[in-house]
Amino acid sequence: MIDLAIVGGGPAGLSAGLYATRGGVKDVILFEKGMPGGQITTSSEIENYPGIKEVLSGIDFMQPWQEQCFRFGLKQEMVAVSKISTQDKHYLIHTDDGKVTPARSVILATGGRPKRAGIKGENEFFGKGVSTCATCDGFFYKNKEVAVLGGGDTALEEALFLTKMCSKVYLIHRRDGFRAAPVTIEHARNNPKIEFITPAVVEEIKGDGNGVNAVVLKNTQTGTIQELVVPVIFVFVGYDVNNEVLKQEDGSMLCACDSYGSVLVDLNMKTNLPGFFAAGDIRTNAPKQVVCAAGDGATAALSCIAYLDSHH
Structure with missing residues (x-):
């Protein structure tokens, strides 16, 4: 049985691995089918991570994370997790290759x-004038006219955010009414x-080699x-959390989730199950920023260390 299974290899998972292994947890396995890095690796430019003054692509930005996080003994299983279940007082990590790995914490x-x-x-044009993050990309369109697509809270909140730097925001929605508060x-x-x-409705997004x-x-x-x-359209038509691994045979979720399927956690990233933590964009009310996901991962690891220490 391993001490800790980390499922997902983005900024939250890697930070959790770094803090857990450096904090003395012995058997830690990161389950991530591909190269670690997460969805941020698809970003063309990152310039708002504290302490990194160069503007980097997502891939270049995440590259040193892997080396640093594996330095302290974190191991990776390059396989997809299909389900997480419980047995007695521990967890079972089911992977696509048919293996089941028992873990004391997750x-x-x-x-x-x-x-x-x-x-x-x-x-x-995704990443070249089609964006899903005003906080990440709004600054690049300072004093320009931009378009926002969507009718929920996120669309309207992001449109309001964009007015701080853009000269005009066109808010496009397929209905006259809005779902936002x-x-x-x-x-x-x-x-x-x-x-x-x-x-x-938007029929087509047009552009050329420049975006x-x-x-x-x-x-x-x-x-x-x-x-x-317009040089950009921000698309806010919903968000899917990757919670498939929580679904059990009877259709229930392994741990408590909100109405969107995001995992409910407290400030220590604890779920309603002992020894089970969630970090990053999978958790409820996640700000969906790299720096926040990394902080979540560190917090979850510290909580996990305390849990393992008290359950020897």
């Missing part, structure tokens, strides 16, 4: 992924920099087509 760091809208040009809608409607375009230069919109009531000349 840190879940499987992350999540923003939903794609399925628009023509969206995949082609009434107070958020009110703030958005009262912001002179936000122009609502409803009810409308996005326009989005084609269609009014769903009149059928009118219009073209917005």
Whole structure:
């Protein structure tokens, strides 16, 4: 039996591995099918991580993490986890190769992924004028006009955030009504920099070798087509957390989750199960920033060390 299984190899999982092994936990295995790094490796530019003054690509940014985190004895199993279950007072890590690894504790760091809208040009220009993170990419469009797609809390909150640096924000939604909280809608409607375009859908995202230069919109009531000349569209049509490993045979979840399927944790990253922790974008109310995920991973590892010390 291993002391700790870490499921997921992004910033949260790697930080957890670093702090756990350096903190003296002996048998720690990181389960990650591919190279560690997480979804941040798809980012073209990172310039807001404290202490890293160079602007780096996601891949270059995560590369030294792996070397550092494996220096203290963290081992990786390059295999996908299909399920986590419980037996007696420990956990079973089921992997795609048919093996089952018992573990005294688990840190879940499987992350999540923003939903794609399925628009023509969206995949082609992703990272080159199609973004799912205003905090990450808004600064690159300072004093420019930008577009935001979506009608929920995230879309409106990110649109409001973008008004701090962009000259104008076009908020596009397929319905006249919004799913966001009434107070958020009110703030958005009262912001002179936000122009609502409803009810409308994005037909196509256009661009060239330099990235996005326009989005084609269609009014769903009149059928009118219009073209917005913008260098970026921020897409906020939902977020999927990678919680499949928590699903049990009877359809229940291994630990307590919120209505979105994100894992409920306390400030110490503890779930409602002893010895089971969650960190990064898989947890409820995650800010979805690398620095926060790394902090979560460290917190979870410290909590886990305390748990293992008290359950010898």
